[in-house]
Amino acid sequence: MREHESMIAPEYSTIGPIGTVIAQTLQAEGIDPAPLFSKAGIDVTGLSDPRVRMPADSFKKLLELIEETSSDPAIGLTIARFIHPTTFYSLGIAMYCSDTLGQYLDRFIKYYRVVTTNNRLEGKVDADGIYHLRAISSTNQTFPGSREDGIASFVTTILRLALHHELPLISVKLARPTPTGVEGLYEKFFRCSIEFNAEHTELAFQADMLEEELTSANPELAEMYEQLTIEYLDKIDRLDFPSRVTNELIRLLPTGVSAKEKVAEALNISTRTLYNKLEASGTTYRQVLDTTRQQLAEQYIHQGIPIYEIAYLIGFSDTANFSRAFKKWAGVSPMGYRNSILSETQD
Known part of the structure; x- marks a missing residue:
């Protein structure tokens, strides 16, 4: 069986105020940000609102x-x-009010989805007592190198802000090609050795730095703003949950599995919770399943994949059942849909 790439993906996004920071950067460079944001499909006027999220495709296009x-x-x-604590809404303040740098980073890693769901953070201490903070991509998309530069530079900057002094980095790895015409700019910014073309973007420093107490510590404020962060993420999860279900279905359907129990198991929740979360998002399991199957089927038809193979790929046991379902979704049989595509391309 051939492998087929799916163009359907979860709704990955980045918090709006990051867009404001980018707009400020462009203005400082003498570039009008409005046309670039418009071409990327992003409304620059509302980005200061943390409830606004920039879709991954638009963010990639912008970069x-x-x-x-x-x-x-x-x-x-x-x-x-142009990064400051409130760029990340309540998370930035909760981090800034943490007791130690370790607690600061724990909160950052745990709630990083506030900033973006395009990648996740992972922090580990190795056998030599070196702490590695790594950004791992959550999507199959290849972003421009400026994204990796941005991640490493803003994380370095907010750590310096938290410490109120230099962060002695041991090394920086960047998951991007080696840029040309930079003549030591990266070494000057990070003040350490730089490795390009790395598998993941990563900062490394001595783990004993994690114990350093922060002068901005305020446990009560940290707890209050952490709760606001949790509530913010709950809202994101309600909006994104159908996409997470879709993603699991894309993975499971070619194996012949579409049972809600298996999807719930893959998401580490009960079937009842699956139903409740979808209901809270204004949809049902059947609607998500049918929509996913239809979108995949149309995509595979466009790719010229045989109808019998498409039926298998989207979890149908035979072509007849698939054809009946597709006609219900699209108002035309799979062959009729394919013929209409061929007619359009010949016109």
Whole structure:
């Protein structure tokens, strides 16, 4: 059986105020941000609202446009100049009020989805007592190098802000190609050795730094803003949950599995919770299943995959059942849909 790439993906996103930071960066470079944001499909006027999220596709397009427009090959490093604790809504304040740098990073890693769901953070101490903070992509998309620069630079900047002094980095790894025409800019910013073309973007420093107490510590404020962060993520989860179900269905359908019990198991929740979460999102399991199957079927038909194989790939036991279901969804049989595509391409 051939492997087929699915173009359906979960709704990955980045918090709106990051867009404001990028707009400020562009303005400082003498670039009008409005046309670039417009071409990327992002409304620049509402980005200061943390309830606004920039979809991954639009964010990727924005970064591509910025790299094409800017004369600065390391513009991703410049973004960090405009980062401040409130950029990340309540999370930034909860972090800033943490007792130690370790607690600060624990909160950052745990609630990083506030910032973006395009990647996740992972922190580990190795046998030599070195702490590695790593950004791991959550999508199959390849983002421009400026994203990796931006991640590493803004994380370095907020750690320096928390400490109120230099963060002695041991090394920085960047999951991007080696840029040209930068002549030591990266080493100057991070003040350590840089490795390009890495598997993941990563900062490394001595683990004993985690014990350093923060002068901005305020346990009561930290707890209050952490609760606001939890409530914010609950809202995101309600909006994104159908996409998570879709993602599991895409993975399971080619194996012939579409049972709600298996999807719930993959999401580490009960079937009842699956139903309740979908209901809270304004949909049902059947609606998500049918929509996923229809979108995949249409995609595979466009790719020229045989109808019998499509039936298998989206979890039907035979072509007849698939054809009946597809006609119910699209108002036409799979062959009729394919013929209409061929007619359009010939016109």
